[in-house]
Amino acid sequence: MLFNLRVVVNVSWCCLALAAVMSTGCAETPAADVAASPASVTQDVAPSAVTEIARAKQAELAAIHQPTSRPDRIILTWAGDPARSQAVTWRTDPSVRTALAEIAVAGDNGQFVKRARQLKARTSSLTTDLATAHYHSVEFAALVPDTKYAYRVGDGSTWSEWFHFTTASTEPEPFSFIYFGDAQTEIKSLWSRVIREAATTAPRARFLIHAGDLVNNSTRDAEWGEWFQAGGWLNAMIPSMPTPGNHEYQSKPATGQTSSLTDFWRPQFTLPENSLEGLAETAYFIDFQGTRIISLNSNEKQAEQATWLDVILKDNPCRWTIITFHHPIYSATRLRDNAKLRAQWQPVFDHYRVDLVLQGHDHTYARSGLVDGQVAVAGGKNEAVGVTGRSETGGTVYVVSVSGPKMYDLEKPFRPQFQRVAEDVQLFQVISIDGGELRYEARTATGALYDGFTLRKRAGLPNEMIEQIPVTPQRLRPPRPPAIPAPPLPT
Helix, strand or coil: CCEEEEEECCHHHHHHHHHHHHHHCCCCCCHHHHHHCCCEEEEEECHHHHHHHHHHHHHHHHHHCCCCCCCEEEEEECCCCCCCCEEEEEEECCCCCCCEEEEEECCCCHHHHHHCEEEECEEEEEECCCCEEEEEEEEECCCCCCCEEEEEEECCCCECCCEEEECCCCCCCCEEEEEECECCCCHHHHHHHHHHHHHHHCCCCCCEEECCCCCCCCCCHHHHHHHHHHHCHHHHHCCEEECCCHHHEEEEHHHCEEEEECCCHHHHCCCCCCCCCCCCCCCEEEEECCEEEEECCCCCCHHHHHHHHHHHHHCCCCCEEEEECCCCCCCCECCCCCHHHHHHHHHHHHHCCCCEEEECCCCCEEEECCEEEEEECCCCCCCCCCCEEECCCCCEEEEECECCCCCCCECCCCCCCEEEEECCCCEEEEEEEECCEEEEEEEECCCCEEEEEEEEEECCEEEEEEECCCCCCCECCCCCCCCCCCCCCCC
16 A cells, blocks of 8 residues: 655655654654755655664664763762762763762863772673663762862763762852753754853852753653764763653553653763652752752642752751752743642742742743742643742742743743743753852843843842843733634525
């Protein structure tokens, strides 16, 4: 049986087009793009030919992302105290059964290597859609605070290059970090420029927060390969704090689970296990130079996390509190409203005066003023009863952002909480903390300033918020033309 399919005679181009569909899960190659190819023709193609094309593309991806004995996908994270420890994870092929890491205080010449100590890694095996790989992890412990270290990973004969990292101070010293909303699609092609622009904008950033949906289909090794390629050596020198989005969850029919955390997550990220059972390395917290940074998992066990959050905020020695998770408390996108999540978590945020909440999921940009759950505002679309708006007496700043190219429509009219919104803009955010002042900047993929504000701590009073929005128009899609009514049916 034959069917009509627009194909390209040039097989390599056809493979690339098919790959785009495979990598995004739901994207389509625009008809105009196909027509623009000079070798395009319309033919009848048997399903077996399409299968062969898919197999060829899978083989190509397997070759591109094939693990070897040389370490790759090297990434720094934390599993413990950032002042005294540092975790590193990397990938090899299964031939590497004993993996090692070496570390020394960095020096101004190569003599530091003589002082390096060696640690044996923990190793786990992961079989993916492309290959079987070994993932290795080491946690460097008993480190000296505020010290630059050099490290490398390998197997004793094949090594990575030496990388640097710096441990946190035990004091509330000034620092900055970068926050990304969803990367998700076209990661190598269009997201890589964002993380690299961010690094050039804030070259001394101490860590990177990824607010979920790092990839589109978390079962596909090639998508994770692109994510690691996009960050490249930055991942090996600047620690990451990822939180899972809904696209980091996968269905497992064989086990009867409708959705569970992707098998890639825990082998490739070494994160704290200081939360609830069943949420290890997805809900966690660290204290960094006077700021408590908390990752929540908005995909599951939301009520249990509210109880856990109450405990870790009640006993919080830090001056600043920042929370990240995927699904927004205040959604910016039409036809979405996480009312249940808001009812469970916002009262805890309000009670403990959380300073800043960093989210993703909506593929738009929206940033609130100070929002307090006890200040009533008029309801409206995408608004639940009792939900609140801007507060003149303090509260939490909520941000929804997107760093990848996949975009949605904003809900209109905008929620009254939002001070700055955007559509069709890839962004990254640089947050800097210095004593009692937090400065926030949202920048576009080209580095242009799009939004900004400063929070100031005041003794015995709520935060003071100083808006610093640049004098540029909000980036919004042009209004859609009104629908043309269908002509009446003939009588």
